[in-house]
Amino acid sequence: MARQPHPLRDLIAAFGVRRVIRSAYYDAVHLHSSKAGIVGSLAKPWIEAPIIYTPHGLRSFAYPDKSPLKSIARVVEKWICRSAGNVVAVSIEEASEVVRSGIAPSEKVTVIENGVDLDDMSAAATISRTDIGVPQDAYLVGTVGRLQAQKDPLLFIQAASIIADRIPGAHFVMVGDGPLESVVREQIAGEHLADRFHLLGWRADATDILKLFDVFVLTSRYEGMPFVLLEAAAAGLPLVSTNVAGAQSLIDDGFSGLLAAVGDAEVIGAHLLALHSDKTLRLKLGKAARTSIAESHGLELMLDSWNETYRSMIPRSDAASAPDKAVVISG
Numbered sequence: 001m002a003r004q005p006h007p008l009r010d011l012i013a014a015f016g017v018r019r020v021i022r023s024a025y026y027d028a029v030h031l032h033s034s035k036a037g038i039v040g041s042l043a044k045p046w047i048e049a050p051i052i053y054t055p056h057g058l059r060s061f062a063y064p065d066k067s068p069l070k071s072i073a074r075v076v077e078k079w080i081c082r083s084a085g086n087v088v089a090v091s092i093e094e095a096s097e098v099v100r101s102g103i104a105p106s107e108k109v110t111v112i113e114n115g116v117d118l119d120d121m122s123a124a125a126t127i128s129r130t131d132i133g134v135p136q137d138a139y140l141v142g143t144v145g146r147l148q149a150q151k152d153p154l155l156f157i158q159a160a161s162i163i164a165d166r167i168p169g170a171h172f173v174m175v176g177d178g179p180l181e182s183v184v185r186e187q188i189a190g191e192h193l194a195d196r197f198h199l200l201g202w203r204a205d206a207t208d209i210l211k212l213f214d215v216f217v218l219t220s221r222y223e224g225m226p227f228v229l230l231e232a233a234a235a236g237l238p239l240v241s242t243n244v245a246g247a248q249s250l251i252d253d254g255f256s257g258l259l260a261a262v263g264d265a266e267v268i269g270a271h272l273l274a275l276h277s278d279k280t281l282r283l284k285l286g287k288a289a290r291t292s293i294a295e296s297h298g299l300e301l302m303l304d305s306w307n308e309t310y311r312s313m314i315p316r317s318d319a320a321s322a323p324d325k326a327v328v329i330s331g
Helices: 007-022 033-042 068-083 092-100 118-122 153-164 181-190 206-210 227-234 265-277 279-296 299-313
Strands: 028-032 051-054 086-089 109-111 139-144 170-175 197-201 215-218 239-242 258-260 326-330
Touching: 028 033, 033 051, 033 068, 051 068, 051 299, 086 092, 086 299, 092 109, 118 227, 139 153, 139 206, 153 170, 153 181, 153 265, 170 206, 181 197, 206 227, 215 227, 215 265, 227 239, 227 279, 239 265, 258 265, 265 279
Parallel strands: 028 051, 028 326, 051 086, 086 109, 139 170, 139 215, 170 197, 215 239, 239 258
Antiparallel strands: none
16 A cells, blocks of 8 residues: 555555455454545445544645645545544644544544653663764754655755754754655755765664754654654653644643744754753753653553543443454555
8 A cells, every 4th residue: 555645556455455354353443544544434335343543644734724735635534534433633733623624523533642662762772873973972963754745854954054054063863764865865965964964764773863862853744743752752852843733732842842833944943053052951851851751641551542442432242351353554
């Protein structure tokens, strides 16, 4: 199943889902993301089990309010939500937008915020800066995410170019691959920053690399509740993020992180300059972020909430126990 919409491929994928569904009895079907939502909704005539839909960032967030593409995305999102018995948003902001825009009624929407393994993120990194070619004494600014339009990696480069001349010891790490990789490389070269940028591609040890950063930056145009922001907070890193869904409720601006408007490289750059000049501020923000995560976004809390949701969806006498079988469709 490809990420981008494709009517024929999506229909073929729906028949593939049908085969999986008919191969065994499933207590629940969980659709993750808009693409899986489309494919799962196409397969709904063959699905008898309750359907749960989690957007993980509404596609309509990607477009300006008056854009025809936003209207089309809203129509598709409403259709997916009609197919689902329960719409589970991963942040308060996402749930509010679902209801406010009429994508789904409030009684159909619940919130289960993402959670992370706090112990894992507290453990020391198993690699060093030397392993990724970064000087030990560098001011290391990093991000983790796919190189695609939603994550806006070019904004990260713009912010880096703003601070590069003023902080000669700054280095920049990008972990992730994607369709914009060649464009990213061209922009880095155009800013004459190739010797200070480290494009590491997809890495299985991304969370270990993240622990080496001095500051974590999220430049997304839209999100639901980004796991990587939670992981960076759990690692005790100071956060600089665009003001997207998830970040708004996670970051208390100026206390547990620093926010900027979507697309605002100047403000992101200013935040990075301030954090470079004030190590005490970096430590303060990182500690506050870690404390906030520990209280509200632990892995066990998230798993308990999902267990309750699955149980509530099962129209059977044995619903007191967790589902025996659930099929998860992600895209």
